Amino acid sequence: MSYAMDLFGDKWSLLIIRDIVFYDKQFFKEFRSSKEKIASNILSDRIKKLESAGILVSEIYEKQRSQKVYSLTQKGIDLVPVLVEIMIWSAKYDNELAITPEFLQAVEHDREGLIAKIKAKLIAGEPRTE
């Protein structure tokens, strides 16, 4: 488990992954705009570390070549169950968290199905459907 902690055992790494998984984010500027206000040098550093850990990949965004599209590898996608459990725990103990009752109900009713559904959306490089 200390392997896992070395790779994403810090405040920011999991938040970046959360942004990809739950908020559909793909771009540097999108990660910057999340409410936790990550500094650009830290974001840059974490992206680098997550990439070299094989959790994240980037590619140039052809429609706008000054940007990069970030997506999760399979190794990253396999973190979804971890995120889901953290969400469930947070839903129970964080009064600030605006988690949808639908999400909670979906988890309770069919955890595996929900995870499969979230994962399906995350196939690396797949363009976002909006």
Place this chain on the structure above:
Amino acid sequence: MSYAMDLFGDKWSLLIIRDIVFYDKQFFKEFRSSKEKIASNILSDRIKKLESAGILVSEIYEKQRSQKVYSLTQKGIDLVPVLVEIMIWSAKYDNELAITPEFLQAVEHDREGLIAKIKAKLIAGEPRTE
């Protein structure tokens, strides 16, 4: 989710909780002796933070009043599913991790049952059975 990250989003906090959950540890010196070699001031600090977050509680160990027994609150116990998912992920990607095949099989076969079993062992203040 940033609530969760603020409380245990660092390398050491989850390792302490892991030690309690999976290695049955209860004492300061036991946490110190884990292979990751946490420094005593950091351990002290993390215990304090986890206690004020309501995840951990301590009580004086009556058999030896210079020691404290640490155990998880319900809030801490509810992190077990998170730990289990991290274990599963680590089992897949960390070649160093000596996870027992029994554990993996138990998770696959009956995840809820395994979690319930682990949780049952963790009732706060319950003395360790050895």
Place this chain on the structure above:
DNA sequence: AAATTAACTTGCAAAAAGCAACTATTTCGA
């Protein structure tokens, strides 16, 4: 009563985080 053991605390050097400003590309618009 002296020596041990446990749980911290303190002091200090090194590493990491956070902030603001800067740079290199790419694109967009006059």
Place this chain on the structure above:
DNA sequence: TCGAAATAGTTGCTTTTTGCAAGTTAATTT
């Protein structure tokens, strides 16, 4: 086509956190 804007970083600097070694306090143990 040239200048402005936007994006993904980098740089420099200060503050905070970590990590290590040694010290302290209180409870056993001998």
